[in-house]
Amino acid sequence: MGSFLFILEAAELNGRILGFDIEFLMELGIQWLNTLILTLFLAKFLYKPIKTFMVKRAERISKQLNAAGDAERNALSMKADYDVKLRDIEQERVSVLHAANLQAKEKMEQIITEARREADKIRARMRKDIEMEQERAKADMKRELIDLSFLLAGRFTTASLDRQAQDTLIAETISELGDIKWLT
Amino acid sequence: MDFTNHRIWPLFTIKGHTVYITESIFATWIIMAVLFIFTIAARYKINSFKERPAAGSIQNLLELAVESMHNMAESNLGKRLSWLGGYFFGVFAFILACNYSSLFKLRPPTTDFATTLALALNTFFLIHVLGLVYRKGEYLKDYFKPIFVFLPTNIIGELSRPVSLSFRLFGNILGGFIMLELLYASLPAVFRIAIPDIFHFYEDIFIGALQAFIFCVLSMTFIKEKASEEEA
Amino acid sequence: MDSVLAMSALAAGIAVLTAAGAGIGQGFATGKAVEAIARQPEARGSIMSTLLIGAAVAETTAIYGFVIALLLLFVNPLIK
Numbered sequence: 001m002g003s004f005l006f007i008l009e010a011a012e013l014n015g016r017i018l019g020f021d022i023e024f025l026m027e028l029g030i031q032w033l034n035t036l037i038l039t040l041f042l043a044k045f046l047y048k049p050i051k052t053f054m055v056k057r058a059e060r061i062s063k064q065l066n067a068a069g070d071a072e073r074n075a076l077s078m079k080a081d082y083d084v085k086l087r088d089i090e091q092e093r094v095s096v097l098h099a100a101n102l103q104a105k106e107k108m109e110q111i112i113t114e115a116r117r118e119a120d121k122i123r124a125r126m127r128k129d130i131e132m133e134q135e136r137a138k139a140d141m142k143r144e145l146i147d148l149s150f151l152l153a154g155r156f157t158t159a160s161l162d163r164q165a166q167d168t169l170i171a172e173t174i175s176e177l178g179d180i181k182w183l184t
Numbered sequence: 185m186d187f188t189n190h191r192i193w194p195l196f197t198i199k200g201h202t203v204y205i206t207e208s209i210f211a212t213w214i215i216m217a218v219l220f221i222f223t224i225a226a227r228y229k230i231n232s233f234k235e236r237p238a239a240g241s242i243q244n245l246l247e248l249a250v251e252s253m254h255n256m257a258e259s260n261l262g263k264r265l266s267w268l269g270g271y272f273f274g275v276f277a278f279i280l281a282c283n284y285s286s287l288f289k290l291r292p293p294t295t296d297f298a299t300t301l302a303l304a305l306n307t308f309f310l311i312h313v314l315g316l317v318y319r320k321g322e323y324l325k326d327y328f329k330p331i332f333v334f335l336p337t338n339i340i341g342e343l344s345r346p347v348s349l350s351f352r353l354f355g356n357i358l359g360g361f362i363m364l365e366l367l368y369a370s371l372p373a374v375f376r377i378a379i380p381d382i383f384h385f386y387e388d389i390f391i392g393a394l395q396a397f398i399f400c401v402l403s404m405t406f407i408k409e410k411a412s413e414e415e416a
Numbered sequence: 417m418d419s420v421l422a423m424s425a426l427a428a429g430i431a432v433l434t435a436a437g438a439g440i441g442q443g444f445a446t447g448k449a450v451e452a453i454a455r456q457p458e459a460r461g462s463i464m465s466t467l468l469i470g471a472a473v474a475e476t477t478a479i480y481g482f483v484i485a486l487l488l489l490f491v492n493p494l495i496k
Binding site for chain 1: 187278
Protein backbone atom coordinates (compact mmCIF):
# COMPACT_ATOMS: atom_id res chain seq x y z
CA MET A 1 0.00 0.00 0.00
CA GLY A 2 2.88 2.29 0.76
CA SER A 3 4.38 1.85 -2.67
CA PHE A 4 0.99 2.51 -4.21
CA LEU A 5 0.82 5.81 -2.38
CA PHE A 6 4.31 6.59 -3.51
CA ILE A 7 3.30 6.09 -7.13
CA LEU A 8 0.35 8.40 -6.70
CA GLU A 9 2.56 11.09 -5.17
CA ALA A 10 5.21 10.66 -7.82
CA ALA A 11 2.55 11.01 -10.45
CA GLU A 12 1.40 14.23 -8.87
CA LEU A 13 4.93 15.58 -8.90
CA ASN A 14 6.21 14.43 -12.25
CA GLY A 15 3.21 14.44 -14.40
CA ARG A 16 -0.10 12.74 -14.83
CA ILE A 17 -2.16 10.55 -17.04
CA LEU A 18 -5.49 12.27 -16.95
CA GLY A 19 -6.91 15.29 -15.21
CA PHE A 20 -9.62 17.81 -15.82
CA ASP A 21 -8.62 21.30 -14.75
CA ILE A 22 -7.31 24.55 -16.16
CA GLU A 23 -3.96 22.98 -16.98
CA PHE A 24 -5.75 20.38 -19.09
CA LEU A 25 -7.70 23.11 -20.85
CA MET A 26 -4.48 24.91 -21.74
CA GLU A 27 -2.92 21.71 -23.00
CA LEU A 28 -6.04 21.12 -25.01
CA GLY A 29 -5.67 24.56 -26.57
CA ILE A 30 -2.02 23.94 -27.43
CA GLN A 31 -2.75 20.54 -28.93
CA TRP A 32 -5.77 21.89 -30.80
CA LEU A 33 -3.57 24.49 -32.47
CA ASN A 34 -0.86 21.92 -33.18
CA THR A 35 -3.21 19.40 -34.75
CA LEU A 36 -5.09 22.03 -36.72
CA ILE A 37 -1.89 23.52 -38.15
CA LEU A 38 -0.47 20.10 -38.98
CA THR A 39 -3.61 18.66 -40.57
CA LEU A 40 -4.29 21.76 -42.64
CA PHE A 41 -0.65 21.91 -43.71
CA LEU A 42 -0.71 18.28 -44.78
CA ALA A 43 -4.01 18.75 -46.59
CA LYS A 44 -2.81 21.83 -48.43
CA PHE A 45 0.74 20.92 -49.28
CA LEU A 46 0.72 17.15 -49.58
CA TYR A 47 -2.76 15.86 -50.38
CA LYS A 48 -3.88 18.58 -52.74
CA PRO A 49 -0.84 18.78 -55.04
CA ILE A 50 -0.64 15.02 -55.36
CA LYS A 51 -4.33 14.80 -56.06
CA THR A 52 -4.21 17.51 -58.69
CA PHE A 53 -1.21 15.76 -60.22
CA MET A 54 -3.13 12.50 -60.34
CA VAL A 55 -6.28 14.12 -61.71
CA LYS A 56 -4.28 15.89 -64.39
CA ARG A 57 -2.55 12.65 -65.28
CA ALA A 58 -5.88 10.85 -65.50
CA GLU A 59 -7.19 13.61 -67.77
CA ARG A 60 -4.10 13.41 -69.92
CA ILE A 61 -4.38 9.66 -70.23
CA SER A 62 -8.06 9.79 -71.09
CA LYS A 63 -7.29 12.48 -73.68
CA GLN A 64 -4.61 10.27 -75.16
CA LEU A 65 -7.04 7.38 -75.22
CA ASN A 66 -9.61 9.52 -77.00
CA ALA A 67 -7.00 10.66 -79.51
CA ALA A 68 -5.98 7.07 -80.12
CA GLY A 69 -9.63 6.12 -80.63
CA ASP A 70 -10.08 8.96 -83.11
CA ALA A 71 -6.94 7.94 -84.96
CA GLU A 72 -8.15 4.37 -85.12
CA ARG A 73 -11.52 5.46 -86.46
CA ASN A 74 -9.77 7.61 -89.07
CA ALA A 75 -7.54 4.77 -90.08
CA LEU A 76 -10.50 2.41 -90.36
CA SER A 77 -12.48 4.81 -92.56
CA MET A 78 -9.38 5.38 -94.67
CA LYS A 79 -8.95 1.65 -95.04
CA ALA A 80 -12.56 1.30 -96.14
CA ASP A 81 -12.00 4.05 -98.72
CA TYR A 82 -8.92 2.30 -99.97
CA ASP A 83 -10.75 -0.99 -100.21
CA VAL A 84 -13.44 0.63 -102.33
CA LYS A 85 -10.79 2.27 -104.47
CA LEU A 86 -8.93 -0.98 -104.84
CA ARG A 87 -12.08 -2.72 -105.99
CA ASP A 88 -12.67 0.08 -108.50
CA ILE A 89 -9.14 -0.23 -109.73
CA GLU A 90 -9.56 -3.95 -110.24
CA GLN A 91 -12.69 -3.39 -112.26
CA GLU A 92 -11.02 -0.72 -114.29
CA ARG A 93 -8.08 -2.96 -114.91
CA VAL A 94 -10.32 -5.72 -116.16
CA SER A 95 -12.22 -3.38 -118.45
CA VAL A 96 -9.04 -1.76 -119.73
CA LEU A 97 -7.56 -5.14 -120.39
CA HIS A 98 -10.66 -6.24 -122.24
CA ALA A 99 -10.69 -3.11 -124.33
CA ALA A 100 -7.02 -3.48 -125.11
CA ASN A 101 -7.60 -7.08 -126.08
CA LEU A 102 -10.37 -6.12 -128.43
CA GLN A 103 -8.31 -3.36 -129.93
CA ALA A 104 -5.36 -5.63 -130.37
CA LYS A 105 -7.45 -8.25 -132.07
CA GLU A 106 -8.91 -5.69 -134.40
CA LYS A 107 -5.50 -4.34 -135.20
CA MET A 108 -4.17 -7.80 -135.74
CA GLU A 109 -6.87 -8.63 -138.22
CA GLN A 110 -6.29 -5.39 -139.97
CA ILE A 111 -2.60 -6.09 -140.17
CA ILE A 112 -3.19 -9.59 -141.42
CA THR A 113 -5.54 -8.47 -144.14
CA GLU A 114 -3.15 -5.75 -145.12
CA ALA A 115 -0.29 -8.19 -145.24
CA ARG A 116 -2.34 -10.55 -147.34
CA ARG A 117 -3.19 -7.81 -149.73
CA GLU A 118 0.42 -6.80 -149.92
CA ALA A 119 1.49 -10.37 -150.50
CA ASP A 120 -1.06 -10.72 -153.30
CA LYS A 121 0.17 -7.57 -154.84
CA ILE A 122 3.77 -8.75 -154.63
CA ARG A 123 2.86 -12.12 -156.06
CA ALA A 124 1.06 -10.53 -158.99
CA ARG A 125 3.97 -8.30 -159.72
CA MET A 126 6.35 -11.22 -159.51
CA ARG A 127 4.23 -13.19 -161.91
CA LYS A 128 4.23 -10.31 -164.33
CA ASP A 129 7.97 -10.00 -163.97
CA ILE A 130 8.46 -13.66 -164.64
CA GLU A 131 6.27 -13.51 -167.72
CA MET A 132 8.16 -10.54 -168.95
CA GLU A 133 11.42 -12.32 -168.35
CA GLN A 134 10.21 -15.38 -170.18
CA GLU A 135 9.16 -13.29 -173.10
CA ARG A 136 12.48 -11.55 -173.08
CA ALA A 137 14.25 -14.87 -172.93
CA LYS A 138 12.19 -16.12 -175.87
CA ALA A 139 13.06 -13.06 -177.85
CA ASP A 140 16.74 -13.49 -176.99
CA MET A 141 16.65 -17.04 -178.06
CA LYS A 142 15.10 -16.13 -181.35
CA ARG A 143 17.75 -13.54 -181.90
CA GLU A 144 20.43 -16.00 -181.05
CA LEU A 145 19.01 -18.53 -183.40
CA ILE A 146 19.02 -15.97 -186.15
CA ASP A 147 22.60 -15.04 -185.27
CA LEU A 148 23.53 -18.68 -185.29
CA SER A 149 21.94 -19.35 -188.57
CA PHE A 150 23.75 -16.33 -189.93
CA LEU A 151 26.97 -17.64 -188.55
CA LEU A 152 26.33 -21.08 -189.92
CA ALA A 153 25.58 -19.69 -193.23
CA GLY A 154 28.78 -17.63 -193.11
CA ARG A 155 30.84 -20.70 -192.22
CA PHE A 156 29.28 -22.81 -194.87
CA THR A 157 30.10 -20.38 -197.42
CA THR A 158 33.62 -19.58 -196.24
CA ALA A 159 34.77 -23.16 -195.44
CA SER A 160 35.64 -25.86 -197.96
CA LEU A 161 33.29 -28.41 -199.01
CA ASP A 162 35.30 -30.93 -197.24
CA ARG A 163 32.97 -33.40 -195.77
CA GLN A 164 35.09 -33.93 -192.81
CA ALA A 165 35.52 -30.27 -192.19
CA GLN A 166 31.82 -29.83 -192.71
CA ASP A 167 31.14 -32.41 -190.03
CA THR A 168 33.57 -30.89 -187.59
CA LEU A 169 32.17 -27.52 -188.32
CA ILE A 170 28.70 -28.68 -187.66
CA ALA A 171 29.81 -30.42 -184.44
CA GLU A 172 31.66 -27.29 -183.46
CA THR A 173 28.68 -25.16 -184.08
CA ILE A 174 26.40 -27.53 -182.32
CA SER A 175 28.70 -27.60 -179.31
CA GLU A 176 28.90 -23.82 -179.38
CA LEU A 177 25.15 -23.71 -179.75
CA GLY A 178 24.86 -26.16 -176.84
CA ASP A 179 27.16 -23.96 -174.92
CA ILE A 180 25.13 -20.95 -175.72
CA LYS A 181 21.90 -22.71 -175.10
CA TRP A 182 23.19 -23.94 -171.82
CA LEU A 183 24.37 -20.51 -171.02
CA THR A 184 20.99 -19.10 -171.73
CA MET B 185 7.28 1.84 -13.97
CA ASP B 186 6.32 5.39 -14.61
CA PHE B 187 3.90 5.96 -17.45
CA THR B 188 2.69 9.40 -16.59
CA ASN B 189 2.86 12.29 -18.99
CA HIS B 190 5.96 14.09 -17.68
CA ARG B 191 6.04 17.84 -17.33
CA ILE B 192 9.11 19.24 -19.02
CA TRP B 193 9.06 23.03 -19.07
CA PRO B 194 6.77 25.38 -17.12
CA LEU B 195 5.06 28.00 -19.24
CA PHE B 196 2.85 30.18 -17.05
CA THR B 197 0.51 30.00 -14.06
CA ILE B 198 -3.24 30.55 -14.02
CA LYS B 199 -5.22 30.48 -10.74
CA GLY B 200 -2.60 28.39 -8.97
CA HIS B 201 -2.27 25.92 -11.82
CA THR B 202 1.03 25.98 -13.66
CA VAL B 203 0.82 25.09 -17.34
CA TYR B 204 3.72 22.97 -18.54
CA ILE B 205 5.07 21.80 -21.82
CA THR B 206 4.48 18.12 -21.33
CA GLU B 207 6.20 15.14 -22.87
CA SER B 208 3.33 14.56 -25.29
CA ILE B 209 3.34 18.17 -26.50
CA PHE B 210 7.06 17.89 -27.09
CA ALA B 211 6.53 14.64 -29.00
CA THR B 212 3.83 16.36 -31.03
CA TRP B 213 6.29 19.02 -32.04
CA ILE B 214 8.85 16.44 -33.08
CA ILE B 215 6.22 14.65 -35.16
CA MET B 216 5.12 17.95 -36.66
CA ALA B 217 8.68 18.79 -37.59
CA VAL B 218 9.20 15.40 -39.22
CA LEU B 219 5.96 15.64 -41.16
CA PHE B 220 6.70 19.22 -42.21
CA ILE B 221 10.10 18.24 -43.54
CA PHE B 222 8.63 15.23 -45.29
CA THR B 223 5.88 17.35 -46.82
CA ILE B 224 8.29 20.00 -48.06
CA ALA B 225 10.57 17.34 -49.52
CA ALA B 226 7.61 15.67 -51.23
CA ARG B 227 6.37 19.07 -52.43
CA TYR B 228 9.66 19.69 -54.19
CA LYS B 229 9.72 16.17 -55.54
CA ILE B 230 6.26 16.44 -57.04
CA ASN B 231 7.67 18.46 -59.93
CA SER B 232 9.77 15.52 -60.98
CA PHE B 233 6.96 13.00 -60.59
CA LYS B 234 6.86 10.52 -63.40
CA GLU B 235 3.93 9.33 -65.45
CA ARG B 236 4.45 5.78 -64.28
CA PRO B 237 6.06 5.56 -60.84
CA ALA B 238 8.51 2.78 -60.18
CA ALA B 239 7.37 0.08 -57.79
CA GLY B 240 8.33 0.85 -54.19
CA SER B 241 9.18 4.48 -54.82
CA ILE B 242 8.09 7.38 -52.61
CA GLN B 243 5.79 8.56 -55.36
CA ASN B 244 4.08 5.21 -55.46
CA LEU B 245 3.56 5.26 -51.70
CA LEU B 246 2.19 8.80 -51.72
CA GLU B 247 -0.12 8.05 -54.61
CA LEU B 248 -1.39 4.95 -52.85
CA ALA B 249 -2.06 6.94 -49.66
CA VAL B 250 -3.77 9.80 -51.46
CA GLU B 251 -5.85 7.55 -53.64
CA SER B 252 -7.00 5.31 -50.81
CA MET B 253 -7.94 8.37 -48.75
CA HIS B 254 -9.80 9.78 -51.74
CA ASN B 255 -11.71 6.54 -52.21
CA MET B 256 -12.44 6.35 -48.49
CA ALA B 257 -13.76 9.91 -48.48
CA GLU B 258 -15.90 9.29 -51.52
CA SER B 259 -17.42 6.09 -50.19
CA ASN B 260 -17.96 7.34 -46.62
CA LEU B 261 -18.79 11.00 -47.23
CA GLY B 262 -20.32 11.00 -50.68
CA LYS B 263 -19.28 13.04 -53.71
CA ARG B 264 -20.46 16.35 -52.34
CA LEU B 265 -18.38 16.24 -49.16
CA SER B 266 -15.36 14.46 -50.58
CA TRP B 267 -13.33 17.70 -50.43
CA LEU B 268 -12.89 16.87 -46.74
CA GLY B 269 -10.53 14.09 -47.83
CA GLY B 270 -7.56 16.44 -47.46
CA TYR B 271 -8.38 17.19 -43.83
CA PHE B 272 -8.84 13.51 -43.03
CA PHE B 273 -5.62 12.70 -44.87
CA GLY B 274 -3.87 15.05 -42.43
CA VAL B 275 -5.70 13.57 -39.43
CA PHE B 276 -4.87 10.03 -40.52
CA ALA B 277 -1.21 10.87 -41.10
CA PHE B 278 -0.96 12.61 -37.74
CA ILE B 279 -2.61 9.82 -35.74
CA LEU B 280 -0.56 7.19 -37.53
CA ALA B 281 2.67 9.08 -36.91
CA CYS B 282 1.68 9.53 -33.23
CA ASN B 283 0.91 5.86 -32.77
CA TYR B 284 4.11 4.77 -34.48
CA SER B 285 6.22 7.27 -32.55
CA SER B 286 6.36 4.89 -29.59
CA LEU B 287 8.57 2.70 -31.77
CA PHE B 288 11.15 5.47 -31.46
CA LYS B 289 10.77 5.65 -27.69
CA LEU B 290 8.74 8.83 -27.83
CA ARG B 291 5.61 9.09 -25.77
CA PRO B 292 2.78 8.90 -28.33
CA PRO B 293 0.84 12.17 -28.20
CA THR B 294 -2.34 10.14 -28.58
CA THR B 295 -1.79 8.88 -25.01
CA ASP B 296 -2.58 12.44 -23.97
CA PHE B 297 -6.30 13.03 -23.71
CA ALA B 298 -5.78 16.66 -24.77
CA THR B 299 -4.61 15.55 -28.24
CA THR B 300 -7.42 13.12 -28.89
CA LEU B 301 -10.03 15.51 -27.52
CA ALA B 302 -8.68 18.26 -29.79
CA LEU B 303 -9.05 15.96 -32.80
CA ALA B 304 -12.51 14.86 -31.71
CA LEU B 305 -13.58 18.47 -31.17
CA ASN B 306 -12.52 19.29 -34.73
CA THR B 307 -14.78 16.49 -35.89
CA PHE B 308 -17.55 17.78 -33.62
CA PHE B 309 -17.34 21.26 -35.14
CA LEU B 310 -17.23 19.81 -38.64
CA ILE B 311 -20.33 17.71 -37.96
CA HIS B 312 -22.45 20.61 -36.77
CA VAL B 313 -21.11 23.43 -38.94
CA LEU B 314 -21.41 21.32 -42.09
CA GLY B 315 -24.82 20.10 -40.95
CA LEU B 316 -26.01 23.69 -40.59
CA VAL B 317 -24.42 24.81 -43.86
CA TYR B 318 -25.64 21.92 -45.99
CA ARG B 319 -29.04 21.12 -44.51
CA LYS B 320 -30.10 24.22 -42.54
CA GLY B 321 -33.66 23.65 -41.28
CA GLU B 322 -33.58 19.92 -41.79
CA TYR B 323 -30.53 19.74 -39.55
CA LEU B 324 -32.39 21.46 -36.69
CA LYS B 325 -35.44 19.29 -37.21
CA ASP B 326 -33.32 16.21 -36.57
CA TYR B 327 -33.16 17.12 -32.89
CA PHE B 328 -36.93 16.75 -32.53
CA LYS B 329 -37.15 13.29 -34.00
CA PRO B 330 -39.13 11.16 -33.47
CA ILE B 331 -41.01 13.61 -31.21
CA PHE B 332 -39.92 16.77 -29.43
CA VAL B 333 -39.65 14.98 -26.06
CA PHE B 334 -36.44 13.36 -27.30
CA LEU B 335 -34.66 16.73 -27.58
CA PRO B 336 -32.47 16.24 -24.44
CA THR B 337 -31.64 12.66 -25.44
CA ASN B 338 -30.61 13.78 -28.90
CA ILE B 339 -28.43 16.56 -27.51
CA ILE B 340 -26.72 14.18 -25.10
CA GLY B 341 -26.27 11.73 -27.95
CA GLU B 342 -24.58 14.41 -30.03
CA LEU B 343 -22.36 15.46 -27.13
CA SER B 344 -21.31 11.89 -26.46
CA ARG B 345 -19.87 11.51 -29.95
CA PRO B 346 -16.64 13.48 -29.48
CA VAL B 347 -16.27 11.91 -26.03
CA SER B 348 -16.54 8.38 -27.39
CA LEU B 349 -14.30 9.20 -30.34
CA SER B 350 -11.57 10.71 -28.20
CA PHE B 351 -11.74 8.13 -25.41
CA ARG B 352 -11.61 5.28 -27.91
CA LEU B 353 -8.37 6.51 -29.42
CA PHE B 354 -6.91 7.58 -26.09
CA GLY B 355 -7.81 4.36 -24.28
CA ASN B 356 -6.55 2.05 -27.00
CA ILE B 357 -3.20 3.72 -27.38
CA LEU B 358 -2.69 4.33 -23.68
CA GLY B 359 -3.60 0.72 -22.93
CA GLY B 360 -1.02 -0.52 -25.38
CA PHE B 361 1.54 1.95 -24.06
CA ILE B 362 0.99 0.92 -20.42
CA MET B 363 1.17 -2.77 -21.30
CA LEU B 364 4.47 -2.26 -23.06
CA GLU B 365 5.85 -0.20 -20.20
CA LEU B 366 4.83 -2.93 -17.76
CA LEU B 367 6.45 -5.50 -19.97
CA TYR B 368 9.69 -3.57 -20.17
CA ALA B 369 9.66 -3.08 -16.38
CA SER B 370 8.93 -6.72 -15.61
CA LEU B 371 11.36 -8.35 -18.03
CA PRO B 372 14.98 -8.79 -17.02
CA ALA B 373 17.30 -6.58 -19.02
CA VAL B 374 18.51 -9.52 -21.14
CA PHE B 375 15.04 -10.23 -22.51
CA ARG B 376 14.24 -6.63 -23.38
CA ILE B 377 15.70 -7.02 -26.86
CA ALA B 378 13.47 -9.21 -28.99
CA ILE B 379 10.44 -10.21 -26.92
CA PRO B 380 8.76 -6.78 -26.67
CA ASP B 381 8.96 -6.49 -30.46
CA ILE B 382 6.08 -8.93 -30.81
CA PHE B 383 3.95 -6.75 -28.57
CA HIS B 384 5.20 -3.62 -30.32
CA PHE B 385 4.08 -5.15 -33.56
CA TYR B 386 0.57 -5.78 -32.27
CA GLU B 387 0.05 -2.76 -30.02
CA ASP B 388 1.72 -0.09 -32.10
CA ILE B 389 1.69 -1.18 -35.68
CA PHE B 390 -1.58 -3.07 -35.90
CA ILE B 391 -3.70 -1.28 -33.31
CA GLY B 392 -2.15 2.07 -34.22
CA ALA B 393 -3.10 1.82 -37.89
CA LEU B 394 -6.49 0.35 -37.03
CA GLN B 395 -7.36 3.15 -34.62
CA ALA B 396 -6.24 5.84 -37.04
CA PHE B 397 -8.44 4.25 -39.71
CA ILE B 398 -11.38 3.91 -37.34
CA PHE B 399 -11.12 7.49 -36.13
CA CYS B 400 -11.29 8.74 -39.72
CA VAL B 401 -14.07 6.40 -40.80
CA LEU B 402 -16.25 7.14 -37.78
CA SER B 403 -15.73 10.90 -38.16
CA MET B 404 -16.71 10.65 -41.80
CA THR B 405 -19.77 8.57 -40.99
CA PHE B 406 -20.92 11.05 -38.34
CA ILE B 407 -20.40 13.98 -40.69
CA LYS B 408 -22.27 12.28 -43.49
CA GLU B 409 -25.12 11.38 -41.17
CA LYS B 410 -25.64 15.03 -40.27
CA ALA B 411 -24.55 16.92 -43.35
CA SER B 412 -25.64 14.74 -46.24
CA GLU B 413 -29.12 15.05 -47.66
CA GLU B 414 -29.34 11.51 -48.87
CA GLU B 415 -30.37 10.06 -45.54
CA ALA B 416 -31.47 11.63 -42.28
CA MET C 417 -7.98 7.17 3.46
CA ASP C 418 -6.38 3.77 3.12
CA SER C 419 -9.73 2.05 2.89
CA VAL C 420 -10.81 4.49 0.18
CA LEU C 421 -7.66 3.68 -1.76
CA ALA C 422 -8.19 -0.06 -1.31
CA MET C 423 -11.78 0.18 -2.47
CA SER C 424 -10.63 2.31 -5.42
CA ALA C 425 -8.17 -0.37 -6.47
CA LEU C 426 -10.91 -3.01 -6.24
CA ALA C 427 -13.29 -0.77 -8.16
CA ALA C 428 -10.67 -0.28 -10.84
CA GLY C 429 -10.40 -4.04 -11.21
CA ILE C 430 -14.16 -4.38 -11.46
CA ALA C 431 -14.38 -1.56 -13.98
CA VAL C 432 -11.94 -3.33 -16.26
CA LEU C 433 -14.32 -6.34 -16.23
CA THR C 434 -16.41 -4.44 -18.81
CA ALA C 435 -13.85 -5.80 -21.24
CA ALA C 436 -15.59 -9.18 -20.91
CA GLY C 437 -18.75 -7.86 -22.57
CA ALA C 438 -16.81 -6.22 -25.34
CA GLY C 439 -14.81 -9.39 -25.88
CA ILE C 440 -17.95 -11.53 -26.17
CA GLY C 441 -19.52 -9.02 -28.55
CA GLN C 442 -16.46 -8.82 -30.75
CA GLY C 443 -16.23 -12.60 -30.78
CA PHE C 444 -19.79 -12.88 -32.02
CA ALA C 445 -19.22 -10.22 -34.63
CA THR C 446 -16.05 -11.87 -35.89
CA GLY C 447 -17.73 -15.27 -36.03
CA LYS C 448 -20.57 -13.87 -38.08
CA ALA C 449 -18.11 -12.08 -40.32
CA VAL C 450 -16.21 -15.31 -40.92
CA GLU C 451 -19.48 -17.03 -41.81
CA ALA C 452 -20.33 -14.23 -44.18
CA ILE C 453 -16.92 -14.41 -45.86
CA ALA C 454 -17.23 -18.19 -46.14
CA ARG C 455 -20.58 -17.74 -47.84
CA GLN C 456 -19.48 -14.86 -50.05
CA PRO C 457 -15.71 -14.72 -50.39
CA GLU C 458 -15.85 -11.97 -53.03
CA ALA C 459 -17.38 -9.52 -50.52
CA ARG C 460 -14.40 -9.94 -48.21
CA GLY C 461 -13.22 -6.33 -48.39
CA SER C 462 -16.45 -4.65 -47.41
CA ILE C 463 -17.20 -7.28 -44.75
CA MET C 464 -13.78 -6.72 -43.21
CA SER C 465 -14.13 -2.94 -43.06
CA THR C 466 -17.63 -3.19 -41.63
CA LEU C 467 -16.37 -5.68 -39.06
CA LEU C 468 -13.53 -3.40 -38.04
CA ILE C 469 -15.84 -0.44 -37.55
CA GLY C 470 -18.35 -2.54 -35.67
CA ALA C 471 -15.65 -4.01 -33.47
CA ALA C 472 -14.32 -0.54 -32.73
CA VAL C 473 -17.77 0.65 -31.72
CA ALA C 474 -18.34 -2.42 -29.58
CA GLU C 475 -14.98 -1.83 -27.96
CA THR C 476 -16.06 1.59 -26.73
CA THR C 477 -17.64 0.22 -23.55
CA ALA C 478 -14.48 -1.67 -22.68
CA ILE C 479 -12.48 1.50 -23.24
CA TYR C 480 -14.86 3.40 -20.96
CA GLY C 481 -14.26 0.79 -18.26
CA PHE C 482 -10.53 1.07 -18.78
CA VAL C 483 -10.62 4.87 -18.53
CA ILE C 484 -12.69 4.63 -15.34
CA ALA C 485 -10.06 2.29 -13.90
CA LEU C 486 -7.34 4.75 -14.86
CA LEU C 487 -9.26 7.58 -13.24
CA LEU C 488 -9.67 5.57 -10.07
CA LEU C 489 -6.01 4.69 -9.94
CA PHE C 490 -4.28 7.87 -11.02
CA VAL C 491 -6.67 10.79 -10.80
CA ASN C 492 -8.84 9.53 -7.98
CA PRO C 493 -11.36 12.26 -7.20
CA LEU C 494 -12.33 10.45 -3.98
CA ILE C 495 -9.15 11.14 -1.99
CA LYS C 496 -8.91 14.86 -2.54
